Amino acid sequence: MSIDELDGRLLELLAGEPRIGVLEASRRLGVARGTVQARLDRLQSTGVIRGFGPDVDTGALGYPVTAFATLEIKQGQGADVRAHLATVPEVLELHTTTGHGDMLCRLVARSNADLQRVIDRVVGFDGIVRASTAIVMENPVPLRIVPLVRQAARESG
Amino acid sequence: MSIDELDGRLLELLAGEPRIGVLEASRRLGVARGTVQARLDRLQSTGVIRGFGPDVDTGALGYPVTAFATLEIKQGQGADVRAHLATVPEVLELHTTTGHGDMLCRLVARSNADLQRVIDRVVGFDGIVRASTAIVMENPVPLRIVPLVRQAARESG
DNA sequence: GGTGAAAGGTCATTAAG
DNA sequence: CTTAATGACCTTTCACC
Numbered sequence A, B: 001m002s003i004d005e006l007d008g009r010l011l012e013l014l015a016g017e018p019r020i021g022v023l024e025a026s027r028r029l030g031v032a033r034g035t036v037q038a039r040l041d042r043l044q045s046t047g048v049i050r051g052f053g054p055d056v057d058t059g060a061l062g063y064p065v066t067a068f069a070t071l072e073i074k075q076g077q078g079a080d081v082r083a084h085l086a087t088v089p090e091v092l093e094l095h096t097t098t099g100h101g102d103m104l105c106r107l108v109a110r111s112n113a114d115l116q117r118v119i120d121r122v123v124g125f126d127g128i129v130r131a132s133t134a135i136v137m138e139n140p141v142p143l144r145i146v147p148l149v150r151q152a153a154r155e156s157g
Numbered sequence C: 001g002g003t004g005a006a007a008g009g010t011c012a013t014t015a016a017g
Numbered sequence D: 001c002t003t004a005a006t007g008a009c010c011t012t013t014c015a016c017c
Helices: A005-016 A022-029 A033-045 A078-086 A112-123 A146-156 B005-016 B022-029 B033-045 B078-086 B112-123 B146-156
Strands: A049-051 A065-073 A091-097 A103-109 A128-141 B049-051 B065-073 B091-097 B103-109 B128-141
Touching: A005 A022, A005 A033, A005 A146, A022 A033, A033 A049, A065 A078, A065 A112, A065 B091, A078 A091, A078 A103, A078 B128, A091 B065, A103 A112, A103 B128, A112 A128, A128 B078, A128 B103, B005 B022, B005 B033, B005 B146, B022 B033, B033 B049, B065 B078, B065 B112, B078 B091, B078 B103, B103 B112, B112 B128
Parallel strands: none
Antiparallel strands: A065 A103, A065 A128, A091 A103, A091 B128, A128 B091, B065 B103, B065 B128, B091 B103
16 A cells, blocks of 8 residues: 555654554644544554564563574475474574575574574574574664655655 | 563563553453553563564555665775665665675565665665675565563573 | 543552562 | 562543444
8 A cells, every 4th residue: 555644654653652642643743533543543454554562672682692594495395494493483584585595584692602502403404405694793774664654655645 | 681471471462462451461461450560661661672663564565575685895884884774765674794795784675676776776885895685585484572582481480 | 522441650568589 | 678569549541432
């Protein structure tokens, strides 16, 4: 779907202050509360807003090390590898990709030493031919959606 | 910090049904409302819970293509490159890493053709020597934290 | 717009480390 | 002794009809 400028401002507001209610949002946006409620309902039913799950900081949880692993998979073993990786709690997300590797996954670990254990567990599986790991040092741009939302709203307004 | 079993169950509950209130959560967990409130406050003040921002589906927003780009940077140009990438709305996150590349960023685009435009904009900057891009086909494991939270809670209980 | 229901705060009491 | 949980009460605020 496409969003208009009001949707964009609403999303931006929610991203900045997630716990404000519909009423407060309507005040800030200068529209009726029914309008905000209708927009919110539509954004959720169209899937633009998936939900309002808690953003958990894995570092604060005791897993300060993040890494990305590129995996090369044996032909026809994709499904097995996916199932294997899904059982590893330290695998936060997994993508299948084009390019040199076949899969890319985001890992966390308790320390650099612990990362070795995680990688061993990840690659200790028959279908995985090779793995190359990049350890994250800094995160200059944390996951963000506001600039994109702004652009999407601008382009449809 | 470390979380106990109750924190773990609370996080799991919030991840599954983010819009339940403190009162409902206290019922489900079988503890007093004040306890849930105290735990929530602590999880937020210690940074385990960063916030409750809306999870925006970039696909539903009109950007169904996701890619990861590995960038190689000229010595000493890191700060400039970071600043440059921060101005591109389609750059959803950026990490500096060890390994063959120097940076890894997550991109989205309106189509495969549009991805070319995004990549041109990303790499059209003096400090970037080389870029290799992997287009995401499937996402068998979407970003998740519940299994990790479960493990963290188990290990401290 | 009105109303029933929570959130959020405070308190004294009790339990547990 | 310190920290945490509990249930009670209160006021404000919001969500829903």
